[in-house]
Amino acid sequence: MALHDSLIPLLGGGAKPDQLVHVREIPAREAVTRAWPDWAHPDIVAAYGALGVTTPWQHQVTAANAAHSGRHTIVATGTASGKSLCYQLPVLDEIHRTAIDDRISLEPTGSVALYLAPTKALAADQLAAVKALKIPTVRAETYDGDTDPAARRWIRDHANLVLANPDMLHYGILPNHSWWARYFRRLKYVIIDEAHSYRGVFGSHVANLLRRLRRVCEYYGVSPVFIGASATSADPGVSFGKLIGGEATPVVEDSSPHGSTTVAFWEPELTELKGENGAPKRRTVIAETSDLLTNLVSAQVRTIAFIKSRRGAESIASMSKRLLSEVHPSLPSRVAAYRSGYLPEERRELESALRSGRLLGVASTPALELGIDISGLDAVLVAGWPGTRASLLQQIGRAGRSGQDAVAAFVASDDPLDTYLVHHPEAVFDVGVEATVFDPTNPYVLGPHLCAAAAELPLTPAELDIFGAGVDKLLSKLVSQGLLRQRPAGWFWTHPQSAAGMVNLRADGGGPISIVETGTGTMLGTMDSPQSHYQAHAGAIYVHQGQTYLVDELNEEDHCAMVTRSNPDYYTQARDITEIEVIGADRTQDWGGVQIRFGEVLVTTQVVSFQRKAFVSNEILSEVTLELGARDLHTKGVWFEFDQRLLEDSGLTAADLPGALHAAEHAAIGLLPLVASSDRWDIGGVSTALHADTMLPTIFVYDGHPGGAGFAERGYDAVRIWIGATLDAINACECDTGCPSCVQSPKCGNRNNPLSKSGAATLLTMMLAQDPAQPA
Numbered sequence: 001m002a003l004h005d006s007l008i009p010l011l012g013g014g015a016k017p018d019q020l021v022h023v024r025e026i027p028a029r030e031a032v033t034r035a036w037p038d039w040a041h042p043d044i045v046a047a048y049g050a051l052g053v054t055t056p057w058q059h060q061v062t063a064a065n066a067a068h069s070g071r072h073t074i075v076a077t078g079t080a081s082g083k084s085l086c087y088q089l090p091v092l093d094e095i096h097r098t099a100i101d102d103r104i105s106l107e108p109t110g111s112v113a114l115y116l117a118p119t120k121a122l123a124a125d126q127l128a129a130v131k132a133l134k135i136p137t138v139r140a141e142t143y144d145g146d147t148d149p150a151a152r153r154w155i156r157d158h159a160n161l162v163l164a165n166p167d168m169l170h171y172g173i174l175p176n177h178s179w180w181a182r183y184f185r186r187l188k189y190v191i192i193d194e195a196h197s198y199r200g201v202f203g204s205h206v207a208n209l210l211r212r213l214r215r216v217c218e219y220y221g222v223s224p225v226f227i228g229a230s231a232t233s234a235d236p237g238v239s240f241g242k243l244i245g246g247e248a249t250p251v252v253e254d255s256s257p258h259g260s261t262t263v264a265f266w267e268p269e270l271t272e273l274k275g276e277n278g279a280p281k282r283r284t285v286i287a288e289t290s291d292l293l294t295n296l297v298s299a300q301v302r303t304i305a306f307i308k309s310r311r312g313a314e315s316i317a318s319m320s321k322r323l324l325s326e327v328h329p330s331l332p333s334r335v336a337a338y339r340s341g342y343l344p345e346e347r348r349e350l351e352s353a354l355r356s357g358r359l360l361g362v363a364s365t366p367a368l369e370l371g372i373d374i375s376g377l378d379a380v381l382v383a384g385w386p387g388t389r390a391s392l393l394q395q396i397g398r399a400g401r402s403g404q405d406a407v408a409a410f411v412a413s414d415d416p417l418d419t420y421l422v423h424h425p426e427a428v429f430d431v432g433v434e435a436t437v438f439d440p441t442n443p444y445v446l447g448p449h450l451c452a453a454a455a456e457l458p459l460t461p462a463e464l465d466i467f468g469a470g471v472d473k474l475l476s477k478l479v480s481q482g483l484l485r486q487r488p489a490g491w492f493w494t495h496p497q498s499a500a501g502m503v504n505l506r507a508d509g510g511g512p513i514s515i516v517e518t519g520t521g522t523m524l525g526t527m528d529s530p531q532s533h534y535q536a537h538a539g540a541i542y543v544h545q546g547q548t549y550l551v552d553e554l555n556e557e558d559h560c561a562m563v564t565r566s567n568p569d570y571y572t573q574a575r576d577i578t579e580i581e582v583i584g585a586d587r588t589q590d591w592g593g594v595q596i597r598f599g600e601v602l603v604t605t606q607v608v609s610f611q612r613k614a615f616v617s618n619e620i621l622s623e624v625t626l627e628l629g630a631r632d633l634h635t636k637g638v639w640f641e642f643d644q645r646l647l648e649d650s651g652l653t654a655a656d657l658p659g660a661l662h663a664a665e666h667a668a669i670g671l672l673p674l675v676a677s678s679d680r681w682d683i684g685g686v687s688t689a690l691h692a693d694t695m696l697p698t699i700f701v702y703d704g705h706p707g708g709a710g711f712a713e714r715g716y717d718a719v720r721i722w723i724g725a726t727l728d729a730i731n732a733c734e735c736d737t738g739c740p741s742c743v744q745s746p747k748c749g750n751r752n753n754p755l756s757k758s759g760a761a762t763l764l765t766m767m768l769a770q771d772p773a774q775p776a
Helices: 003-011 042-050 058-068 083-102 120-132 149-158 166-185 200-219 236-244 285-298 310-324 344-356 389-396 416-423 443-456 461-467 471-480 529-535 644-649 657-674 711-717 719-732 757-769
Strands: 020-026 073-076 112-116 140-142 161-164 187-192 225-230 249-251 261-266 270-274 280-282 303-306 335-338 361-364 379-383 406-411 485-487 490-492 512-517 523-528 541-544 547-555 560-565 570-591 594-614 620-625 631-642 683-688 698-703
Touching (some): 003 020, 003 285, 073 083, 083 225, 112 166, 161 166, 166 187, 166 200, 187 200, 200 236, 200 461, 225 236, 236 249, 261 416, 285 310, 285 379, 285 406, 310 335, 310 361, 335 344, 379 389, 389 406, 416 657, 471 490, 512 529, 512 547, 523 529, 570 631, 594 683, 644 757, 657 683, 657 698, 657 711, 657 719, 657 757, 698 711, 711 719, 719 757
Parallel strands (some): 073 225, 112 187, 261 406, 303 379, 379 406, 512 560
Antiparallel strands (some): 270 280, 485 490, 512 523, 570 594, 594 620, 631 698, 683 698
């Protein structure tokens, strides 16, 4: 009997439920161990032995050897594969050896290391892991926004392992590098944890931040070794090298043990309900996942259900509790929701409850992906595509971690990418098409970092190469704007205010909008101006730390949005209309009757309305018109120009064409994350039967960030895979004329009209036939 024959029925619906599209077995993996490296200090080996780590796995030794020999190294292996030891071993060994010599020195000379994590919670967990080793020479401390000011000087002067995040490096450490001079002179290693999370605009910012770090290190006469830890991804060596600005050695062979996992690809069925323009609607991913979690918990199977939104996690938990109350009164209390923002002790309690079995089911946001120690789970549910292949593998890797067999299910949501993947498991397991995408040379990102770098140390012509080609032109623009001053020796920052304040690492620019509670005047948080028309318009539902607010007013003159606490049973989704102008094409692929171009575009977007949608069913409750101004966005895009005669020969009439182009555009936007680690909301699109600049029928897909984010260019580079998958997703959907699972878009300002599913399939089939790489 196949393994899945015994595990699939746990999901409900028997051995072959209608929703089950594919089953994939991830075979069990035996451990491959290797002796500790000869250079590892006996005290360090003994410290690991005291925690039960007597023999390392082979990939841990391979990675540690690479870093110890002075090579930048990236470890890209699966969940629970012991990546921490890969960097801890060389780092702690170096700190320990040199700290012994420090004891007889008046001036500290021992090596130090810097650890960077995307979240404070992950840094706190790593600190606990290092302190558990009880190595007396290692003085490890976190340094972030919560660090007591009185402790900061001690950390600068005495800590030899500083655990921080990119934000603190940017705002607190590099601008004050002279205070850290003794530390920088001894910096031997820099650890970049969860390196795959640095993508898009955030990744572009962090790449420039790390170039600034390397520049400051060079000033103090050191060249530290960078060690990265990452989930599995395409070309981790190339991605990490681009992130740090240097070549990196990848370690990708996972030699840790893992139980067998049966992965179900699960597609909720179409219902009798009708959506926009009469399109059929699938059962929602929240309702479907709630049923699966209920079935698993009823069978005493320890399970985590992952979903991207906090409200989604809370809804799955509450629906499952209600269903479980009908099974047995003791079961509802054994299900909980989990999200980011919990206190460390709350997270530890949840870990303990799951490990002990007091909790049987958890519905979680991806907060559980980072910095939490849970192993030995029996099942994992992934509700909707989590954004990247790396995230999916990381989440399902939570099952079977103690060596036992496990089951996982990817539950498709109403989205073209989910439709494609649920019918093509090979795109998840066999084809590493997804790359970590970011663009450090984006002038909107790089410009402020050049100002910050000049404020740290005057920029000289000899060191511009570290920031990439074309920096001279950007510097001239910054000088003409009065931001920098040029002298024969280089470029200087001469303003009294902080240059680091020009950069928000986790934002896309446009200035902050303050979110203020109407009744109390309390400022809850900030939002970047480009987001405000979509997320902070009057009537929008705004979520802050799990609490829900209704936006009363968006005041753009005073840069604030006034909100009131509310707990509605709906969410809001803004809709926009867009025009696009071609500024210039940088690259072109000639496909005969189809020209594929990548270049600079000017996008003019206006948010025109928003919909209220029922949270559990996604039913459209109402649509409200908005009167907001249009906004311009200079960005990068990829576009497809179609020869009119070729379209006519393929059978597309003038009446068919607008709907075919529009449907193909929607589906292509939905599928771009397959090849670029973007979110659907990071990108936009426009289609027109006759564009003023191309004078041809044209489809545009563009980055939704000033200057671009690298997503559209990745689509251009992987266009064959991207467009082929788009066509497959359209063909795989069993609806007749189009639905949200294939060609409808939730943010279409034209109310998904006109759309032609069959026309889009014809158009894309014709386009792929023009591919010069296809055999004649």
